[in-house]
Amino acid sequence: DAGVTQSPTHLIKTRGQHVTLRCSPISGHKSVSWYQQVLGQGPQFIFQYYEKEERGRGNFPDRFSARQFPNYSSELNVNALLLGDSALYLCASTPHSGGAEAFFGQGTRLTVV
Amino acid sequence: DQQVKQNSPSLSVQEGRISILNCDYTNSMFDYFLWYKKYPAEGPTFLISISSIKDKNEDGRFTVFLNKSAKHLSLHIVPSQPGDSAVYFCAASARNYGQNFVFGPGTRLSVLP
Numbered sequence: 155d156a157g158v159t160q161s162p163t164h165l166i167k168t169r170g171q172h173v174t175l176r177c178s179p180i181s182g183h184k185s186v187s188w189y190q191q192v193l194g195q196g197p198q199f200i201f202q203y204y205e206k207e208e209r210g211r212g213n214f215p216d217r218f219s220a221r222q223f224p225n226y227s228s229e230l231n232v233n234a235l236l237l238g239d240s241a242l243y244l245c246a247s248t249p250h251s252g253g254a255e256a257f258f259g260q261g262t263r264l265t266v267v
Numbered sequence: 268d269q270q271v272k273q274n275s276p277s278l279s280v281q282e283g284r285i286s287i288l289n290c291d292y293t294n295s296m297f298d299y300f301l302w303y304k305k306y307p308a309e310g311p312t313f314l315i316s317i318s319s320i321k322d323k324n325e326d327g328r329f330t331v332f333l334n335k336s337a338k339h340l341s342l343h344i345v346p347s348q349p350g351d352s353a354v355y356f357c358a359a360s361a362r363n364y365g366q367n368f369v370f371g372p373g374t375r376l377s378v379l380p
Binding site for chain 1: 271301303308309310311312313316356358367368369370371372373
């Protein structure tokens, strides 16, 4: 069975640009969450989507947005990139909306220059 | 304001001995706790979890202990193996809050042969 897959694995963007990160959850999982991990810190919650609806939002600016598609895959969009957005972006999926361990993808390493 | 703390950035243990990783939390609403292991260039891998209605959960070489009054949990690995060398993250959530996991900063475990 395929795990959580994320694309791309690495990318480099320039300040002010826009980026879209993609995530496919484990088959049968309906909930997708996004986390940002800055070097030396633990992952920080950005968004949760369940059945295409936003179920939670962390303390991130409006430049960050996400959506979930009918096949439960998800996109994370970041506008007007800042140097501080450089991080590992992790996607996690669970079968339901909460109360269970999450399964993470390998992440997308974003570097903003 | 760190709600989940892992005060030891690193820990070294001899192969075959016990590894004890500690975690403290401040939010009394947390009722579900998890440990994840992370290797470089990979996403976090779920290890073990515990609900606040229990004080111990065991899975093979891994045991998690929860002391609610002290807001403290620990992960015991017995016996430690070189393959256990990784960064370990403690995470907490409140079931009513969906899949918003709050992660600690991690502890790097090195198991020496």
